[in-house]
Amino acid sequence: MDSLLELEHLEVEFDTWDGRVRVLDGVSFSLAAGETLGIVGESGCGKSMTALAIMGLVPTPAGHITGGSIRFAGEDLVRAPQARLRQLRGNRIAMIFQEPMTSLNPVFTVGEQIAEAAREHLGLSGTESRHRSVEMLRAVHIPEAEKRVDEYPHQFSGGMRQRVMIAMALACEPQVLIADEPTTALDVTVQAQIFDLLQELRETKGTAIVLITHDMGAIAEMTDRVIVMYAGRRVEEGAVEDILDRPAHPYTRGLLACRPQLQLGKGAVRPALREIPGVVPPLHLLGRGCAFAERCPDAMPRCRDERPVETVVRAGHAAACWLLDERREAA
């Protein structure tokens, strides 16, 4: 499969009061045209930073990409000049954010905010770009698009604003759409609508999607492949069925166990909500070993001393855990 977007051993470091901290440590994945890739993990594990790095928006001056590559259609974005990145951003690669309430500029009409990208990248005129805005609002199923195009963000509900964000991101028909927790701030019913919309757009426009989330339900419904991140590292990668049904890494198993289970009926026992004990460690305190060792129920002495290498479990499914290595040796 030809990959459209390919990350190889991406490293991002931040200057902090505690010194230089590596927030992304050798993250790799590849995304084919039209594919949907899920990135899961707890807060602070580097999901959003991965997205920002792809967009060339790692916060400066504190953050730096210090290693690895991001290839988009063969072009290395890490080494590309800012001007080139700007041509791609919002044009070939677009992004939608977690907070639709604050991600739209309150002082411009939604139409203007959608049209802007089309004028910038497609060279459309004022009238053409306005038509484009209306067309995009229709595509994301906003009723009375001709009228609402001149309204301001505060006149829209949360779900509608996220639709506007999607319309804005898709205005130039990007090949890759990065959705960073697009439904976290929304009502459950609205969440489903937004996912349906993303599915539909992927099917009609063939846009490849990187879906960043901690919602395993969304992963199951939306994605083809999944990478699991922990403390800035990729700990597992695989097809969505493998990750959900046969997780190989203890962290992935922990994440899956945390899902609340719904049971109906009179005699249903309400199972206790599971959680992974502990929190993601401060990145500057990570030891030489596995980042998850401190919280891992199956940790061995080796896990604290040596960083686990990635082991292929089956075709397209790999995890970085010493347990897999042990098993193979035992077998």
Place this chain on the structure above:
Amino acid sequence: MGFVGWILRRLAWAAGLLLSVAVLNFSLMHMAPGDIVQTIVGEMGGASEETMAQLTKAYGLDRGFLDQLWIYVSRVAQGDLGYSYYFNRPVLGLILDRVPATVLLVFTALAVAIIAGTFLGVMSARYPASWLGALVTITALFGFSAPVFWSGLMLLLLFASVIPILPASGMYDVAQGATGIAYALDVAHHLVLPALTLAIIYLALYSRLARASMIEVLGSDYVRTARAKGLSENKVVFKHALRNAVLPVVTVAGLQFSAMLAGAVLVETVFTWPGMGQLAFESILRRDNQLILGILLLSAVLVIIGNLLTDLAYRFVDPRIRTDG
């Protein structure tokens, strides 16, 4: 409620406000010791009881307070602000002669302070670690701490005496007697120092305000969205961020409009700028009550206009304010 309704409501409020201001001012002046008669008698070098009683009657000061108040307010309502005994002219004409100079001075200073202050603030927010940021901080601290009369005198010393490129006083060159564009240029030339003096303190404040506000806005989600759209840094800063960052500056500028008017009194005195401030100064020295009251009322009108303009600017900048009339 539409825009016209909003304006009409504001104007009705303004009328009520002006009436209260007139009553309050008159009461305050009435409570203050001394009156015109004493001043006139003082300047005459003393007079008999009889003459004083005559004068008191002539100026209507023998009537009761409410009577006097009623006469004053009803005259004001008809557009008659009284008569200045010192200048020997109707108060309204006297003030209207001076209003344009003050309005020119205050609005120029305000525009300079807002535009230059915002620009400096934005630049120092964009490059916080640069020399520009440090310069803005120092200038702001200095400009804000120096009193107007002192910075005025220093500027006067520097640009009228050490490097004599700007006129030291007045509003135009009497000797030239220029007209048309030459006159306008002459006035502008005279305007530089007073306007700059009046602007400095506010320029300092606004640059700090704009800087803080800009730093906050640059970290906001919608600025990140604008960047993610692939807009150039200039468009991100001057289109998406600035319009949001300028709101606090507009708010504070509106609130301080009256303070600026008060500051104009000092500046006009230092630079002998023939505006209302100078007139106010003289009227207080001469205890010309009618004139003082007139100036206070006209100042209230200017402040109300200033606030109205602020609200208009606000509605223009922030669409969220337009819907809730």
